[in-house]
Amino acid sequence: MQAVSTNFNNATLASYREPKFGVLISWLKNVDPSTSFFKLDYSHLDGNDKLKGVESSVSFFDRYDYVNESAYVESWRITKKVSSRPWGVIMAQAEVTLNNASKRFLPGYDPVIGDHILRDRPIKISVGFNGEFINLFTGFTERPMNSIVNRKTKLQCFDAMSYLSNKKSNLPPFVDVRAHDIIEALLIEQGFAPSQFNIEESLQQPIGYLSPKDKVVTDIIQDLCEAEGALAFVDEQGIVQWWNRLHSTYNQTDQWYFDYTNMKDIEWDSTSVINDVSVRARPLKPAAYNKIFELAEASEETVVPPGGSTDIFAEFRDDEGEFVAISVTPPIYIANNVGTSVYSTNFNMDGSGAPGNSFITLTSTYNFGNKYRMTFANSGTQPIYITNIQLYGQPAKVTAISSLPQRNPASIDEYGLNPDDGGNTITIENDLVQDAVAANTLGYMLVRFFSTPMARLNISNFSAPQIQIGDAVNISIGDTDESLSGIIMGYSIGMEYPSKFDQQVYVEQRSSQTYFQLDHSQLDGTDRLAL
Amino acid sequence: MGPITLNLTAIPQPNTVRENPDQVQTDQVSISGSRQRDRMGKKNKVDLTWNFLTRTQAAALVEMFETGTVVYYNSLSSDPTGELAFTGLATYEQDAYLNSGDPLVRLSATIVEV
Numbered sequence: 200m201q202a203v204s205t206n207f208n209n210a211t212l213a214s215y216r217e218p219k220f221g222v223l224i225s226w227l228k229n230v231d232p233s234t235s236f237f238k239l240d241y242s243h244l245d246g247n248d249k250l251k252g253v254e255s256s257v258s259f260f261d262r263y264d265y266v267n268e269s270a271y272v273e274s275w276r277i278t279k280k281v282s283s284r285p286w287g288v289i290m291a292q293a294e295v296t297l298n299n300a301s302k303r304f305l306p307g308y309d310p311v312i313g314d315h316i317l318r319d320r321p322i323k324i325s326v327g328f329n330g331e332f333i334n335l336f337t338g339f340t341e342r343p344m345n346s347i348v349n350r351k352t353k354l355q356c357f358d359a360m361s362y363l364s365n366k367k368s369n370l371p372p373f374v375d376v377r378a379h380d381i382i383e384a385l386l387i388e389q390g391f392a393p394s395q396f397n398i399e400e401s402l403q404q405p406i407g408y409l410s411p412k413d414k415v416v417t418d419i420i421q422d423l424c425e426a427e428g429a430l431a432f433v434d435e436q437g438i439v440q441w442w443n444r445l446h447s448t449y450n451q452t453d454q455w456y457f458d459y460t461n462m463k464d465i466e467w468d469s470t471s472v473i474n475d476v477s478v479r480a481r482p483l484k485p486a487a488y489n490k491i492f493e494l495a496e497a498s499e500e501t502v503v504p505p506g507g508s509t510d511i512f513a514e515f516r517d518d519e520g521e522f523v524a525i526s527v528t529p530p531i532y533i534a535n536n537v538g539t540s541v542y543s544t545n546f547n548m549d550g551s552g553a554p555g556n557s558f559i560t561l562t563s564t565y566n567f568g569n570k571y572r573m574t575f576a577n578s579g580t581q582p583i584y585i586t587n588i589q590l591y592g593q594p595a596k597v598t599a600i601s602s603l604p605q606r607n608p609a610s611i612d613e614y615g616l617n618p619d620d621g622g623n624t625i626t627i628e629n630d631l632v633q634d635a636v637a638a639n640t641l642g643y644m645l646v647r648f649f650s651t652p653m654a655r656l657n658i659s660n661f662s663a664p665q666i667q668i669g670d671a672v673n674i675s676i677g678d679t680d681e682s683l684s685g686i687i688m689g690y691s692i693g694m695e696y697p698s699k700f701d702q703q704v705y706v707e708q709r710s711s712q713t714y715f716q717l718d719h720s721q722l723d724g725t726d727r728l729a730l
Numbered sequence: 731m732g733p734i735t736l737n738l739t740a741i742p743q744p745n746t747v748r749e750n751p752d753q754v755q756t757d758q759v760s761i762s763g764s765r766q767r768d769r770m771g772k773k774n775k776v777d778l779t780w781n782f783l784t785r786t787q788a789a790a791l792v793e794m795f796e797t798g799t800v801v802y803y804n805s806l807s808s809d810p811t812g813e814l815a816f817t818g819l820a821t822y823e824q825d826a827y828l829n830s831g832d833p834l835v836r837l838s839a840t841i842v843e844v
Contacts, residue, residue: 217770
């Protein structure tokens with residue numbers, strides 16, 4: 200639930216409301232380095248200082264110069280929803296329709312913004328009552344769609360997570376680093392300050408080896424989410440959130456109550472039944488410094504031409520398949536192996552000639568992770584063979600992990616084996632699962648949550664814009680005198696003429712299991728230890 | 731009834747004037763029948779009808795509705811405030827001529843505040 204004042208809550212619940220909204224767009228995408236933010240007892244009311252996106256931090260998007268386009272807005276709608284699995288990267292979407300009778304949003308028409316009617320414009324949507332606004336969406340526009348006849352401009356927008364889905368990392372490999380530290384490093388690399396994200400602690404062992412280079416940031420986060428059963432999203436203020444798997448399962452006080460007086464309709468469905476899950480992983484684990492590659496004999500591919508150079512690639516493989524080298528000691532010329540990285544040379548391929556090593560220089564090396572490039576140069580006048588290479592370094596080797604079978608026999612008897620997945624065992628394969636405990640937990644979590652079909656409700660309600668994903672809510676079903684506990688798994692909220700301010704929330708029922716919390720739960724109480 | 735002007739120009743006074751503000755609001759009804767109203771405000775709207783206009787008078791009004799983007803409406807006999815003035819967008823409808831000798835025409839128009 201977004202933090203709002205009592206007045207805001209009262210206005211939300213009132214029978215008569217005068218909702219207002221704001222749609223701000225930074226067409227010019229200018230960042231004002233002199234932007235100052237409002238401070239109590241310091242800034243002037245109605246002065247130039249801007250209100251921050253949230254009280255405690257300046258979000259990534261707060262420093263753009265925005266234009267208030269609210270007067271042109273005919274409608275807007277924001278949609279945000281968790282997938283059928285309780286983990287992954289969530290991206291909110293917004294659609295804004297602008298009245299373009301004045302041609303303001305026609306590319307090239309307006310003298311100020313006409314050349315900037317482009318994609319990737321920062322946009323914010325806020326809503327409020329009685330002068331108090333909360334932000335509902337922070338993101339970027341896709342390319343504006345103009346209709347000359349209808350005189351309308353439509354903006355399809357994606358939240359700030361889309362910014363990360365267009366960025367590739369250039370960081371060196373992570374070795375034995377916790378998942379939350381990896382995510383923080385990726386965000387900092389992309390320009391986020393520590394106050395602009397909220398990353399909860401990873402619940403498994405450090406990731407043995409992960410090379411993020413040239414990988415899309417959201418792809419890496421998605422894999423980490425699956426491995427941990429975590430959720431990643433950008434909240435309404437533009438703050439990146441990463442919730443570990445226990446975030447929504449700890450004791451939560453109901454934050455909103457739905458009953459027949461504030462619900463317009465309920466569509467009733469149930470969650471898919473999952474009662475048999477297997478988790479497999481082949482994570483890379485750092486191993487001791489050792490010999491990681493050997494070239495036993497020369498070939499035509501290892502000859503270095505006179506006055507030229509040759510690249511020789513060492514590919515790292517063992518009985519388990521490919522592995523990576525965290526570090527490699529560059530080889531030096533030594534005729535005999537002395538337990539470190541060495542190479543040998545000879546004028547003859549079979550090693551029967553003179554070594555000729557004084558003409559050979561190792562000019563450069565590069566570690567790609569799964570292979571290692573060595574460039575040898577020959578200053579002599581005859582071809583010289585590299586006849587032997589031994590590389591020592593620290594490898595990260597594959598460790599095969601499988602979860603114990605996670606199944607619920609009673610559920611299988613009742614509903615059949617995974618009836619919504621074709622009767623097959625659901626297998627999750629993710630090499631960022633680091634150990635059997637994490638694999639078991641991931642499978643157990645799915646089976647525990649979904650082995651019994653739980654209510655999935657699509658509620659049309661009197662709009663309450665402060666409701667967020669993850670909120671615990673209570674739904675009172677008048678016809679059956681039933682009271683359900685649930686979690687907000689998504690919502691759609693929007694406004695259109697004439698003042699239709701509507702909302703649908705997607706709620707999944709959750710079992711009422713509570714987990715032990717230090718300084719909160721009682722010893723020998725009913726709260727169970729989290730996995 | 732006091733004079734009504736359009737674009738500060740004297741016009742034939744309409745036979746009927748209906749001031750019917752456009753309420754920009756939506757009422758929502760819950761399962762149990764509870765109501766919640768979301769209101770953005772109201773926009774002035776008038777429906778004007780002239781039963782008998784000469785062709786010249788009708789043409790002058792039509793030109794006023796078709797020329798320019800907005801019409802400035804002013805009435806000195808509005809209830810309850812006495813005067814109602816706003817700028818609005820006009821739409822009109824012209825009926826068939828009433829006789830063939832010196833034809834008269836019936837014209838109706840709606841002006842909605844921008």
